[in-house]
Amino acid sequence: MKQTTRMAAASGRPEKTSPDWLGMHRTMLLIRHFEEAVRSLATAGAVPGLVHLCAGQEATNVGVIAALAKGDMIASHHRGHGHCLAKGADVASLLGEILGKEAGLCGGRSGSMHFIDLDNGNLGTNGIVGGGIPLAAGAALAARARGGDEVFVCFFGDGALNQGLLHECMNMTAIWKLPVVFVCENNGFGEFTAIDDVTAGPSIVARGEVFGIPSKMIDGMDVRTVFTTTQRAVTRARAGKGPSFIVCNTWRFGGHHVGDKQDYKADAETKRWLARDPIPKSAKRLIAEGLTTAVKLKTLEAQITTQVRVAVERVRNAPEPAATRLAEHVHG
Amino acid sequence: MVEPRVLSFREAVLEALFLEMHADPNVMLIGEDVGAAGGVFKQTEGLFKTFGATRIIDTPISEPGAFGMAIGAAMAGARPVFEVMFGDFMTLCMDQLVNQAAKVRYMSNGRASVPLVLRTTMGTGANLGPQHSQGFYAWAAHVPGLKVVVPSNPADAAGLMRAAIRDNDPVLFFEDRMLYPAKGAVDADIPLVPIGKARVLREGSDVTLIAIGRMAQFALDAAKRLAADGIEAEVIDPRTLVPLDQEALLQSVRKTHRAIVIDGAPRSYGVTGEIASIINEDAFDWLDAPVMRLGAADTPVPISRTLEPLWRPDAARIEKAVRTLLS
Known part of the structure; x- marks a missing residue:
């Protein structure tokens, strides 16, 4: 995914950068189809352990990451396949890892929840709620020490709002003005518990404001809103002005993990959120603006379906890790 | 130099x-x-x-x-x-x-x-x-x-x-x-010490004292006092617990045939048990007596000036343990 900067022939000056909305749409589609494939594989018993899908949250995943430069880094969480893909993970390497295969990027040791991909600037998905937050904040500290201008994003869910780590890191990044963007993907539930039942105070946004961090709650189902808001936060961070906090209101279509019956959700609310699906919304806008056509989008979707299917075929029956690998990489 | x-x-x-x-x-x-x-x-x-x-x-x-x-x-x-x-x-x-x-x-x-x-x-x-x-x-x-x-x-x-x-x-x-x-x-240039290598602080032939951290200093003091009575203790400081230089510890035990493992942390489920097990598994045939363990009390550390020194081993207790083991 990249922003396109076209050069105007006459002046040689770059035109105003136009965001790659179509590219963002493509990545959202990839995530949706990827998650669907993982769901099928998990239902068929092919996935070891628990797996948490991000279908429904694609706009927050993609909108944020599209606003980053290649060298910028993210720390993800347990619902992190979308972040990994948007940050550039190879589809088959991620899928192979989720299936615990030798061919997975991490040799079948990390699975879905501990996938680390530093080559693509991803400090990893994380099995500890809030665990990735200090990793991104600390990477920012290191970057500043070496004089770099990279920006670092901490993704976390509303479930992490009550972890002390978040507040400690907001405090430290604020006093040190570190280039960090805190992104809360607020899908309304920490596991099976509604956010309102466990979260005190007048608003989530106030939790950033109390540290003097510019904080904003936005529609996390609209990739463009997410992108433009993040872009401002990234510019601010890169300019040395310190962290920002963005709360993206969103919804996980598939529940906490594959197999979650979701009987704690009200049907009317589910219906309301499904109607706000970020992908059709983005498609409609792209067509209306003449950036693509319905036919082209169909072709694009067919390409992505094939891309995912090929990856599934490649890794589904790929070899398990060799027994001799068990004790490798404990120490360097 | x-x-x-x-x-x-x-x-x-x-x-x-x-x-x-x-x-x-x-x-x-x-x-x-x-x-x-x-x-x-x-x-x-x-x-x-x-x-x-x-x-x-x-x-x-x-x-x-x-x-x-x-x-x-x-x-x-x-x-x-x-x-x-x-x-x-x-x-x-x-x-x-x-x-x-x-x-x-x-x-x-x-x-x-x-x-x-x-x-x-x-x-x-x-x-x-x-x-x-x-x-x-x-x-x-x-x-x-x-x-x-x-x-x-x-x-x-x-x-x-x-x-x-x-x-x-x-x-x-x-x-x-x-x-x-x-x-x-x-040394003026502060030479690197490799992680994973034990050090023999004092050579001896009668008993091996494997001592962690400050306990090594207490073990050296005890060895000095024992030497006055003709008892030669070998004092080994593992220096690093992970990775542990097992071979250095085993070599010493094979020479002295007796070992005491000394630690300044609570004895139960601690370092002394791990090292004693390694010796039992890999040098059992060389042992003339069971491996002895000295550790701190299985309690929090008390603040009292009377109680605190009782909490963990010291040179006198190490000396006494050696005499018991050799008797």
């Missing part, structure tokens, strides 16, 4: 930090009052003046977040030395230590690493009591992915600190505060 100098434990480690920060701009120092204040125990004195606030980070009292950030910094190319003021406060960092730092290399199939040093202090003798005295090196040694260093003298401490900073894994470095003023000869 450069003449060795006499340095205290504290001064020796401080010089090691200076050397490594000077040699590698990626080395950072992170902790509470480690900057301008120079450390609560003057253990970072003068570094801030040379290296400044971008590389020496004074944190708020926020151990979980600050240590988590040190891990992130390490994953992103820095080599942080993170200081936990008192070993007991390490519990505040345990999630980050166990679930992130220790596992990153394994989880990433060797594609990422966490080259950091967690430096902390411990020890009894200053009546600091239940929450300011303990050293959790046995806990740390139980976590796959960590390395654990417990030095007993200035030269080893300095050489091991240099090696720990250069190591590509998380290394936990436990310093007994009571050793800080202890003096010893240190």
Whole structure:
């Protein structure tokens, strides 16, 4: 995914950068189809352990990451396949890892929840709620020490709002003005518990404001809103002005993990959120603006379906890790 | 050859930090009052003046977040030395230590690493009591992915600190505060001490004393007194618990046929049990007596001036144990 900067022939000056909305749409589609494939594989018993899908949250995943430069880094969480893909993970390497295969990027040791991909600037998905937050904040500290201008994003869910780590890191990044963007993907539930039942105070946004961090709650189902808001936060961070906090209101279509019956959700609310699906919304806008056509989008979707299917075929029956690998990489 | 100098434990480690920060701009120092204040125990004195606030980070009292950030910094190319003021406060960092730092290399199939040093202090003798005295090196040694260093003298401490900073894994470095003023000869260039190599501090033929950290100094004192009666104790300091130089310990036991393992932490489920088991498994046929273990009481550390010295082994207790074992 990249922003396109076209050069105007006459002046040689770059035109105003136009965001790659179509590219963002493509990545959202990839995530949706990827998650669907993982769901099928998990239902068929092919996935070891628990797996948490991000279908429904694609706009927050993609909108944020599209606003980053290649060298910028993210720390993800347990619902992190979308972040990994948007940050550039190879589809088959991620899928192979989720299936615990030798061919997975991490040799079948990390699975879905501990996938680390530093080559693509991803400090990893994380099995500890809030665990990735200090990793991104600390990477920012290191970057500043070496004089770099990279920006670092901490993704976390509303479930992490009550972890002390978040507040400690907001405090430290604020006093040190570190280039960090805190992104809360607020899908309304920490596991099976509604956010309102466990979260005190007048608003989530106030939790950033109390540290003097510019904080904003936005529609996390609209990739463009997410992108433009993040872009401002990234510019601010890169300019040395310190962290920002963005709360993206969103919804996980598939529940906490594959197999979650979701009987704690009200049907009317589910219906309301499904109607706000970020992908059709983005498609409609792209067509209306003449950036693509319905036919082209169909072709694009067919390409992505094939891309995912090929990856599934490649890794589904790929070899398990060799027994001799068990004790490798404990120490360097 | 450069003449060795006499340095205290504290001064020796401080010089090691200076050397490594000077040699590698990626080395950072992170902790509470480690900057301008120079450390609560003057253990970072003068570094801030040379290296400044971008590389020496004074944190708020926020151990979980600050240590988590040190891990992130390490994953992103820095080599942080993170200081936990008192070993007991390490519990505040345990999630980050166990679930992130220790596992990153394994989880990433060797594609990422966490080259950091967690430096902390411990020890009894200053009546600091239940929450300011303990050293959790046995806990740390139980976590796959960590390395654990417990030095007993200035030269080893300095050489091991240099090696720990250069190591590509998380290394936990436990310093007994009571050793800080202890003096010893240190070569001027502060030679690296490899992590994973034990050191024979005193040769002897009658019994092997395997002693951790400050206990090694007590064991040397005991050996001196025993020598007056013609008993020659061999004193070995493992120096690093993970990786443990098993062969050095076994070699000594095969020579002396008797061993006492001495530790300044609670005896149950600790280092002494692990080392005694290794000897039993791999040198049983050489033993003339069961391996003996001396450890601290299975209690929190009391603050009372009367009770605190009773809590852990000392030279007199080691001496007595040797006489019992040999009788």
